[in-house]
Amino acid sequence: MLTIRARLCLSYAALVAGCGAVLITLVYLYMRYVPSYELPTAPATELDPTDLGLDQVQPAHALEIRTVDDFFENLVIASLIALGILIILGGIVGWVMAGRIIRPLAAINAGANRAASGDLDHRIGLEGPHDEIRDLSATFDRMLASLEHAFESQQRFAANASHELRSPLTTVKTMIDVTLSDPDVDPGELRALAERIRDVNQSNIDTVEALLDLASASNARLVPERIDVTALIDEVAAELTAELEASELTLTTRTAEAWAFGSPILLRQALSNLLRNASRHNHLGGHIIVRTLMSPTATHVTVSNTGATISQETVAQLTEPFARAHGRTLTRGSGHGLGLAIVAAIARAHEGALTLTPNSDGGLTAHLDLPISQTDPVSR
Structure with a gap:
């Protein structure tokens, strides 16, 4: 599977290749069918190198164009060579540019992995131009802040709810233990104990009902x-x-x-x-x-x-x-x-x-x- 960077690089190279091919085709068609070509010939003149003061003569490797077809053949070859060079350069530039573009995405991915592992206090804080990727980073940071606040609130809620419900239950247990430890307890004391237990129990009921009200309000489906x-x-x-x-x-x-x-x-x-x-x-x-x-x-x-x-x-x-x-x-x-x-x-x-x-x-x-x-x- 190709990475995003590789796909972007290939896309840049393909774009350069496509544009170059279209340009070569247009130039070839124009040069082939629009101008008129006449290649004049001059009489050959034979020169003696010694007459020119040259002791040694090196053979020249010249590109000879004798006909119009030779001209177009060389034009196509040169254009294809140039196009190949441009494609290679386009791929290199595309690879570098794609790396710079997706680097912030790597930071966002790292932040998402840290959040998935439970680290919600991490923030990306992406700097740079105000573009779509920076907006995505800012949105991700806001989401992390919201999740962190929600989890902290949930933890506080669980701890406080446990405390609120445990304290009265502990109080009831203590009152019962004290009463049971007295072998001479009279009916009046038992009645007073029952009344206190009833009050504590009513407080627990009120707390539970309030918790249900809170859950109902937090998950309400409104029909305005x-x-x-x-x-x-x-x-x-x-x-x-x-x-x-x-x-x-x-x-x-x-x-x-x-x-x-x-x-x-x-x-x-x-x-x-x-x-x-x-x-x-x-x-x-x-x-x-x-x-x-x-x-x-x-x-x-x-x-x-x-x-x-x-x-x-x-x-x-x-x-x-x-x-x-x-x-x-x-x-x-x-x-x-x-x-x-x-x-x-x-x-x-x-x-x-x-x-x-x-x-x-x-x-x-x-x-x-x-x-x-x-x-x-x-x-x-």
């Missing part, structure tokens, strides 16, 4: 519908009335007409998670402000809440599964750390985006951007 985003916000806010009153939180909605195309179930869940996040990660007597704004291409929903001061580094991790910022919640253990991860997954399923920004005076502002074009959401 026109959705009244403002109406969804009002419905979700009404559901949170009791929770807001219990925490003495003030909810202010500054919404205008806003709509988007997508799944009403998923968007309702995203808005519910944003408002619940703003409620639970707040302080007693705090505020929540919800705004909507429409641009020519998207609907923008902003949810801002008061609360503890959060660093930019912490905010950047809040869309990761099980990510929590210490000191943000009203009650210890509130939330399972999947709410914003689910919102981010729903936004991606709608070809939208979730952006989080820490407030300078404490709290968080979430920006949810949703496309208003029916063709934008992509089925997954």
Whole structure:
């Protein structure tokens, strides 16, 4: 099997041969049929070398052309010799040029082999002219970066999920062991143990359901519908009335007409998670402000809440599964750390985006951007 370099070299040589053959044919036909040839003859003159002062005479190897046919015969021979030289030179030049052209492909191939072996932090970083091969290299580097991020997120997710599920199970085992070690345990203590186990089990159920919601949002198949985003916000806010009153939180909605195309179930869940996040990660007597704004291409929903001061580094991790910022919640253990991860997954399923920004005076502002074009959401 010939390599790409060999095929390119042969292609260059064949191109030179073809062009040369056409040129020779055209020149031959022109010289044969267009001009008129008359070869005059002169009377022969015999010279004596001694008369010219020459002691020795070397025979001359001259190319004699006596007729028109001799001329064309020599023309064809000379042209074919020149063509052969050009073909050889074309092959050499083609081999060198093909090597320079495919050298970046060798680097890309090496990078692909390293990625196949699990080395995803390698980048090609191809330099040189901005051409198709450099675009391919840049695309490959972006793909590697995306894969590296996905694998790292998956590893963190697996580790965090194991920890989140193992910790309560360990707690339950400890409570049972302590109770069983007491031979004089009374029914009241057993009832209290059962209640604590029920609470821990409910927490596990909530975590598993949140994991299922996250998986569902990440792999959602959308049948886009026109959705009244403002109406969804009002419905979700009404559901949170009791929770807001219990925490003495003030909810202010500054919404205008806003709509988007997508799944009403998923968007309702995203808005519910944003408002619940703003409620639970707040302080007693705090505020929540919800705004909507429409641009020519998207609907923008902003949810801002008061609360503890959060660093930019912490905010950047809040869309990761099980990510929590210490000191943000009203009650210890509130939330399972999947709410914003689910919102981010729903936004991606709608070809939208979730952006989080820490407030300078404490709290968080979430920006949810949703496309208003029916063709934008992509089925997954």
